[in-house]
Amino acid sequence: MRLMIMFDLPTETAEERxxxxxxxxxxINEGFLMVQFSVYVRVCVSRQTAKFLENRIRKFLPRGGLVxxxxxxxxxxxxxxxxxxxxxxxxxxTSDRTxxx
Numbered sequence: 001m002r003l004m005i006m007f008d009l010p011t012e013t014a015e016e017r018x019x020x021x022x023x024x025x026x027x028i029n030e031g032f033l034m035v036q037f038s039v040y041v042r043v044c045v046s047r048q049t050a051k052f053l054e055n056r057i058r059k060f061l062p063r064g065g066l067v068x069x070x071x072x073x074x075x076x077x078x079x080x081x082x083x084x085x086x087x088x089x090x091x092x093x094t095s096d097r098t099x100x101x
Contacts, residue, residue, distance in 0.1 A: 002077045003050040005032060005040045005057065009065035019062040026060045047071060 005027060010016045030053065032040035044050040050071045061067055 001044045002072050003042050004070040007038050007067040023062050
């Protein structure tokens with residue numbers, strides 16, 4: 001299971017830029033990896049884990065903008081096609097499982 005977070009946040013004022021940076025930093029601290037600008041993904045063990053993580057993200061959402069989440073299976077994620085550009089050969093684009101110790 002993968003949880004994708006996609007967002008479009010305003011950055012016109014200093015306060016909005018600060019909220020953007022804080023949101024970005026908290027996503028990274030939660031274990032998300034950037035797939036594209038404003039699109040982050042994290043491998044989750046199950047749908048329940050993904051829902052739990054989504055609820056954690058709700059606690060630090062910025063006040064403005066648009067933030068969306070999408071839960072997809074590994075098969076669905078691996079069926080993604082690259083139409084332009086080269087895929088990055090790391091955990092973002094493979095079905096390699098994360099081992100939690």
